[in-house]
Amino acid sequence: MRDYETIINTIQNYIDSHSSEITAFSDYLAAHPELSGEEYNTSKLMVEKLCQNGFDVKYPFCGIPTAYCAKKTHGLNKPVIAIMVEYDALPVIGHACGHNLHGTMAMYAGIALGQAISDWCGELRVIGTPAEEADGAKILMADRGVFDDVDLAIMFHAFGGESYADYRALGINGFDFTFTGQTAHSAASPWDGRSAQNGVLLFMDAMNMLRLHMHDHCRLHAIITQVDGAANIIPDKSICRVEARAPEKKMLDDLTEAVFKCAKGAAIATDTKVVWERFEGRFEPMLPNCAAEKLAEDVMAKYGVICTHGHNATGSTDVGNVSYKCPAIQPEFAITSKKLSLHTREFAEATTSPEGHEALLKGTKIMAEICLRVITDDMLRSTIRSEFEAKAIHNNS
Structure with a gap:
């Protein structure tokens, strides 16, 4: 088995050598936005890319036409890591929430991590979760047990001006x-x-x-x-x-x-x-997992991304529903140094800028390394799980 740093170098080299492909994929989604529940072309392209990279893919998934679940398993099916992928756009203003960028980031983090699959026992899932801007596919997936056996579910969300791991969401x-x-x-x-x-x-x-x-x-x-x-x-x-x-x-x-x-x-x-x-599914408030957030902060800092703290809950996400089924985090990741608001044309333009491309590649590396840390560190995984179980019991009682 290769050592940790060798695996990290393999992941980083994969992302660097495919940088043009990764940015082109994100830009294509930006130029061809699809609304919630209508992401047929986007999901098809993602599924094709995952199949080409050796994933076993179910598509459609969970009774949702534009959802998918791509798996790579080696040895025992534990631990289980789930990378969540978003890719729906908004009416009129397209990918003004950055799903083209952070969806591409999540998918390629999974692909890059999958290159090291033979070096550890466990299961990697890259889960396509459409319609976040509407009904929220993660709500149905959480209700149907998709995340029940997961040790960490993760995605990054594109943001403007600052990055932070302690994201809180309103239900x-x-x-x-x-x-x-x-x-x-x-x-x-x-x-x-x-x-x-x-x-x-x-x-x-x-x-x-x-x-x-x-x-x-x-x-x-x-x-x-x-x-x-x-x-x-x-x-x-x-x-x-x-x-x-x-x-x-x-x-x-x-x-x-x-x-x-x-x-x-x-x-x-x-x-x-x-x-x-x-008229829509119930989005739950985010259940924090400080151990996983601290891990994310540490890895982001390694790549020069310094997190801010103390943010109030403002927006909402169906990741909140996932967070009551397994440890889950959704760090906000700056794709531009400008304090741009989400759901604006200016933010949509930022996703295809040189600064956005740089953030895309860096974020892909960071997410892959966070997942690798959880896979390879039994004590860290146990700490994350213990915190989740304590908080989930309290909040579900």
Whole structure:
């Protein structure tokens, strides 16, 4: 068996010798963005690349047409490392969340690490996880046990201006609230009507009052998506889409229940009826794993990437759902020195810049080495697992 440094050199040499291919792959995805659930060409290209590099691939995977699971196994199937790959784009502005870049980074980190597969016993999984910007395929995968036996699940997310390993995410509950009432002529007999629109408006007023009592970092977003009627007709149907976000599971449960009470109260006050249903899967808050985050920080520092600290939970990710099934991390990785916001055209342009290309190659090396450390260090792996189990039991109780 080759020593650790020899394996690292093999991984780095692979990435360096394929640098043009790696950057071209990312740039191609940037030029050909595909929306959530429609990543047919992107997933096909990734699967072809993984098959060419000796992975055993299931595609489609988990009942999702654009998902895949690529495996390399040697000897015993322990430890198990899962590298998560994202590749869906946003409407209108394309890969403005950087999935083309960090998705390519994840895939090639897996390919490079796979070159050393014969030097250790275990299983490497490169898992294609589409639709992060919509329903979040990782939610379904987590529910179906894809990550239950994994020792570390990892991905990097592209970011602007700084890098940090201690990423925290808000959980999301998203529902459509449908109010129904009774039509009537707005001038001739308004007393015979019951306005579903009034139900929604009062519901939104109630949520605005609820904000006074929310915990720090909790969020409520609401938009009226439908009103049936006209100026001279009392509306009998109106729909409001709501997202509740919170940094902890119980906070999310409590906030969601408070929103339900607002809806019920508004319906009673306006003599309308209300029902609700999910329009997206529930994204869980991120369950931290400090041991794995410290590992990521150390390896990033080795490559000259110094992490910042103390970031509040702001965005949301379906990696949060994975983090309750196995140790999981999602470091934010700067692809530009500019403090650019995600979901902007400027960020999309940064993914294909020379600076973005440099970050892509460096991040690929870093991710591969983080995984190798977990594979080869039994004590580190045990520490990561112990922290996960303690926190998962506490948060699931």
